[in-house]
Amino acid sequence: MRLEVRLFAYFREGRGKKIFIDDDNISTIKEVLEFINLGEEEISLLLLNGFDGTVHRQLKDGDVLSLFPPVGGG
Template structure:
């Protein structure tokens, strides 16, 4: 099982801030997880489509969507942030 956390506009668009999912066979990267989530949940598909540029953290460490994932991981997805 993994935990997926959504932040900022992505959270608002998806209508939830987190979810726990059983990692499907063959899903080994963040990008594969996102694709699987899009196929399994129309609300998430819309949220991801509206937020195509996003940042990723795996277990609280910034990563890319090519990062490997496994059982027990916490995946955070959020829009890019800027500061001033």
């Protein structure tokens, strides 16, 4: 399965803007987070193919996952 993971804000530090994963052993968003070393609690917004999702959603070949951290500032 090939996936595209788009990272935003400080998630890009040390990882880049996009990560392409080609691994048949990954089938859920939770497994992707483990693969790129991000905890569920670190994610503020998660989009799967442009739609809100949960970490337990099943993935399919060609999916695009976008991950956003909480917004800071004031």
